[in-house]
Amino acid sequence: MKMISGFLAVAASLCIMASGAKAATLYDNGPTGSVAYSAMGRVLADDFTLGSAAVLTGATTNLYGPIWPIESAELNYFIFGDAGGKPGALLASGAAVNAAFVSFFGLTFDFASTFQAAANTTYWLGITGTNPAEPLYFVETNANNSTTPAMSSGGSFDTWTNRHAELSFSLQGDFGSAVPEPATWAMMIIGFGAVGSMVRQTRRRSVPATA
Numbered sequence: 001m002k003m004i005s006g007f008l009a010v011a012a013s014l015c016i017m018a019s020g021a022k023a024a025t026l027y028d029n030g031p032t033g034s035v036a037y038s039a040m041g042r043v044l045a046d047d048f049t050l051g052s053a054a055v056l057t058g059a060t061t062n063l064y065g066p067i068w069p070i071e072s073a074e075l076n077y078f079i080f081g082d083a084g085g086k087p088g089a090l091l092a093s094g095a096a097v098n099a100a101f102v103s104f105f106g107l108t109f110d111f112a113s114t115f116q117a118a119a120n121t122t123y124w125l126g127i128t129g130t131n132p133a134e135p136l137y138f139v140e141t142n143a144n145n146s147t148t149p150a151m152s153s154g155g156s157f158d159t160w161t162n163r164h165a166e167l168s169f170s171l172q173g174d175f176g177s178a179v180p181e182p183a184t185w186a187m188m189i190i191g192f193g194a195v196g197s198m199v200r201q202t203r204r205r206s207v208p209a210t211a
Helices: 002-020 182-206
Strands: 024-028 032-038 044-049 054-064 075-082 087-095 097-101 106-117 122-129 137-141 150-153 156-162 169-175
Touching (some): 032 054, 075 106
Antiparallel strands (some): 054 106, 054 169, 075 087, 075 122, 097 106, 150 156
Protein backbone atom coordinates (compact mmCIF):
# COMPACT_ATOMS: atom_id res chain seq x y z
CA MET A 1 0.00 0.00 0.00
CA LYS A 2 2.86 2.38 0.74
CA MET A 3 4.27 1.82 -2.74
CA ILE A 4 0.90 2.43 -4.42
CA SER A 5 0.33 5.55 -2.32
CA GLY A 6 3.73 6.84 -3.39
CA PHE A 7 2.92 6.35 -7.04
CA LEU A 8 -0.45 8.09 -6.54
CA ALA A 9 1.37 11.10 -5.12
CA VAL A 10 3.79 11.18 -8.04
CA ALA A 11 0.93 10.89 -10.54
CA ALA A 12 -0.96 13.74 -8.88
CA SER A 13 2.15 15.92 -9.00
CA LEU A 14 2.61 15.19 -12.70
CA CYS A 15 -0.99 16.17 -13.44
CA ILE A 16 -0.62 19.43 -11.54
CA MET A 17 2.60 20.27 -13.37
CA ALA A 18 1.08 19.44 -16.73
CA SER A 19 -2.01 21.55 -16.10
CA GLY A 20 0.19 24.56 -15.39
CA ALA A 21 2.10 24.28 -18.68
CA LYS A 22 1.07 26.47 -21.59
CA ALA A 23 1.43 25.62 -25.26
CA ALA A 24 3.82 27.75 -27.31
CA THR A 25 2.95 29.80 -30.38
CA LEU A 26 4.17 27.75 -33.35
CA TYR A 27 2.89 29.91 -36.20
CA ASP A 28 1.95 33.58 -36.53
CA ASN A 29 0.28 34.85 -39.68
CA GLY A 30 0.73 38.51 -38.82
CA PRO A 31 -0.71 41.37 -36.74
CA THR A 32 -4.15 42.87 -37.14
CA GLY A 33 -4.96 45.18 -40.03
CA SER A 34 -7.73 47.70 -40.62
CA VAL A 35 -10.34 45.56 -42.42
CA ALA A 36 -12.52 42.67 -41.17
CA TYR A 37 -14.66 40.15 -43.04
CA SER A 38 -17.90 38.59 -41.86
CA ALA A 39 -17.60 35.00 -40.66
CA MET A 40 -21.34 34.46 -40.41
CA GLY A 41 -23.04 31.93 -42.67
CA ARG A 42 -19.69 31.06 -44.24
CA VAL A 43 -16.24 29.78 -43.35
CA LEU A 44 -13.23 32.08 -43.66
CA ALA A 45 -9.98 30.13 -44.03
CA ASP A 46 -6.29 30.86 -44.45
CA ASP A 47 -3.41 28.48 -45.05
CA PHE A 48 -0.38 27.65 -42.93
CA THR A 49 2.71 25.44 -43.19
CA LEU A 50 5.00 24.32 -40.38
CA GLY A 51 8.65 23.46 -40.88
CA SER A 52 8.50 20.66 -38.31
CA ALA A 53 5.87 18.15 -37.24
CA ALA A 54 3.74 19.52 -34.42
CA VAL A 55 0.77 18.81 -32.19
CA LEU A 56 -1.62 21.75 -32.50
CA THR A 57 -3.73 22.41 -29.43
CA GLY A 58 -5.47 25.68 -30.25
CA ALA A 59 -5.42 29.03 -32.02
CA THR A 60 -5.71 32.76 -31.53
CA THR A 61 -7.90 34.48 -34.09
CA ASN A 62 -8.19 38.24 -34.30
CA LEU A 63 -11.91 38.94 -34.41
CA TYR A 64 -14.22 41.90 -34.29
CA GLY A 65 -17.77 41.74 -33.01
CA PRO A 66 -20.27 44.38 -31.85
CA ILE A 67 -21.28 42.35 -28.78
CA TRP A 68 -18.79 41.03 -26.22
CA PRO A 69 -17.78 38.61 -24.92
CA ILE A 70 -17.83 35.84 -27.53
CA GLU A 71 -18.75 32.47 -26.02
CA SER A 72 -16.97 29.23 -26.95
CA ALA A 73 -20.13 27.65 -28.37
CA GLU A 74 -20.54 30.55 -30.80
CA LEU A 75 -17.33 29.88 -32.72
CA ASN A 76 -16.52 26.74 -34.70
CA TYR A 77 -13.14 25.92 -36.23
CA PHE A 78 -12.06 23.70 -39.13
CA ILE A 79 -8.73 22.32 -40.32
CA PHE A 80 -8.54 21.42 -44.00
CA GLY A 81 -5.93 19.87 -46.20
CA ASP A 82 -4.74 21.76 -49.28
CA ALA A 83 -6.21 21.27 -52.73
CA GLY A 84 -4.17 23.28 -55.20
CA GLY A 85 -4.14 26.55 -53.29
CA LYS A 86 -7.55 26.29 -51.64
CA PRO A 87 -9.04 24.30 -48.75
CA GLY A 88 -9.38 20.60 -49.51
CA ALA A 89 -10.46 17.64 -47.40
CA LEU A 90 -11.82 18.40 -43.93
CA LEU A 91 -9.37 16.91 -41.42
CA ALA A 92 -10.66 18.21 -38.08
CA SER A 93 -13.42 20.44 -36.73
CA GLY A 94 -15.25 21.33 -33.56
CA ALA A 95 -16.49 24.07 -31.27
CA ALA A 96 -13.92 26.40 -29.73
CA VAL A 97 -13.08 25.38 -26.16
CA ASN A 98 -11.98 27.68 -23.30
CA ALA A 99 -12.33 30.79 -25.45
CA ALA A 100 -10.93 33.94 -23.85
CA PHE A 101 -9.79 37.34 -25.06
CA VAL A 102 -6.07 37.98 -24.64
CA SER A 103 -6.21 41.40 -26.32
CA PHE A 104 -8.85 43.73 -27.75
CA PHE A 105 -9.18 41.60 -30.91
CA GLY A 106 -7.33 38.42 -29.99
CA LEU A 107 -9.59 35.52 -29.05
CA THR A 108 -7.61 32.47 -28.01
CA PHE A 109 -9.24 29.05 -27.81
CA ASP A 110 -8.39 25.36 -27.55
CA PHE A 111 -9.27 22.77 -30.16
CA ALA A 112 -11.78 20.11 -29.12
CA SER A 113 -8.96 17.60 -29.73
CA THR A 114 -5.31 17.97 -30.64
CA PHE A 115 -4.30 17.92 -34.30
CA GLN A 116 -1.10 16.27 -35.53
CA ALA A 117 0.38 18.46 -38.29
CA ALA A 118 3.06 17.03 -40.58
CA ALA A 119 6.19 18.97 -41.47
CA ASN A 120 6.24 21.05 -44.67
CA THR A 121 2.58 20.30 -45.38
CA THR A 122 0.02 22.97 -46.19
CA TYR A 123 -3.17 23.11 -44.13
CA TRP A 124 -5.97 25.63 -43.81
CA LEU A 125 -7.50 26.98 -40.61
CA GLY A 126 -11.12 28.05 -40.97
CA ILE A 127 -13.61 29.61 -38.57
CA THR A 128 -17.29 30.49 -38.60
CA GLY A 129 -19.60 32.24 -36.17
CA THR A 130 -22.68 30.32 -35.09
CA ASN A 131 -24.83 32.95 -33.34
CA PRO A 132 -26.52 35.47 -35.70
CA ALA A 133 -27.26 37.71 -32.72
CA GLU A 134 -23.50 38.16 -32.15
CA PRO A 135 -21.90 38.40 -35.60
CA LEU A 136 -18.16 37.82 -35.92
CA TYR A 137 -15.70 39.46 -38.30
CA PHE A 138 -12.29 37.93 -39.00
CA VAL A 139 -9.66 40.72 -39.07
CA GLU A 140 -7.14 40.85 -41.91
CA THR A 141 -3.39 41.33 -41.48
CA ASN A 142 -1.04 43.70 -43.26
CA ALA A 143 1.98 41.45 -42.81
CA ASN A 144 1.75 37.70 -43.30
CA ASN A 145 3.57 34.48 -44.03
CA SER A 146 1.15 32.69 -46.34
CA THR A 147 -1.01 33.03 -49.43
CA THR A 148 -4.43 34.54 -50.09
CA PRO A 149 -7.25 33.13 -47.90
CA ALA A 150 -10.53 31.71 -49.05
CA MET A 151 -14.20 32.08 -48.18
CA SER A 152 -16.76 29.31 -48.49
CA SER A 153 -19.87 30.14 -50.49
CA GLY A 154 -23.01 29.60 -48.41
CA GLY A 155 -21.11 27.45 -45.93
CA SER A 156 -20.33 24.79 -48.55
CA PHE A 157 -16.85 23.24 -48.56
CA ASP A 158 -17.12 22.55 -52.30
CA THR A 159 -17.02 26.16 -53.48
CA TRP A 160 -14.41 28.67 -52.34
CA THR A 161 -13.82 32.25 -53.43
CA ASN A 162 -10.69 34.38 -53.01
CA ARG A 163 -10.83 37.03 -50.26
CA HIS A 164 -7.71 38.87 -51.55
CA ALA A 165 -6.49 39.65 -48.04
CA GLU A 166 -4.65 37.65 -45.39
CA LEU A 167 -6.28 36.80 -42.07
CA SER A 168 -4.70 37.50 -38.71
CA PHE A 169 -4.25 34.39 -36.57
CA SER A 170 -1.68 32.28 -34.75
CA LEU A 171 -1.45 28.62 -33.78
CA GLN A 172 -0.50 27.11 -30.42
CA GLY A 173 0.90 23.69 -29.62
CA ASP A 174 4.17 21.78 -29.30
CA PHE A 175 6.64 20.64 -31.93
CA GLY A 176 7.01 16.88 -32.20
CA SER A 177 4.68 13.89 -32.34
CA ALA A 178 1.62 13.37 -30.23
CA VAL A 179 2.29 12.20 -26.65
CA PRO A 180 -0.07 10.70 -24.07
CA GLU A 181 -2.21 13.12 -22.06
CA PRO A 182 -1.18 13.74 -18.40
CA ALA A 183 -4.07 11.59 -17.17
CA THR A 184 -2.82 8.73 -19.33
CA TRP A 185 0.68 9.03 -17.89
CA ALA A 186 -0.79 9.02 -14.38
CA MET A 187 -2.77 5.83 -14.99
CA MET A 188 0.31 4.16 -16.49
CA ILE A 189 2.42 5.04 -13.46
CA ILE A 190 -0.25 3.79 -11.05
CA GLY A 191 -0.53 0.56 -13.03
CA PHE A 192 3.22 -0.05 -13.02
CA GLY A 193 3.36 0.64 -9.28
CA ALA A 194 0.52 -1.78 -8.53
CA VAL A 195 2.11 -4.52 -10.63
CA GLY A 196 5.49 -4.02 -8.96
CA SER A 197 3.91 -4.25 -5.51
CA MET A 198 2.11 -7.48 -6.41
CA VAL A 199 5.34 -9.02 -7.74
CA ARG A 200 7.21 -8.22 -4.51
CA GLN A 201 4.42 -9.70 -2.38
CA THR A 202 4.40 -12.86 -4.50
CA ARG A 203 8.17 -13.24 -4.13
CA ARG A 204 7.97 -12.87 -0.36
CA ARG A 205 5.26 -15.56 -0.12
CA SER A 206 7.29 -17.94 -2.33
CA VAL A 207 10.41 -17.90 -0.10
CA PRO A 208 10.49 -21.22 1.90
CA ALA A 209 10.56 -21.02 5.67
CA THR A 210 13.81 -21.99 7.41
CA ALA A 211 14.14 -24.03 10.63
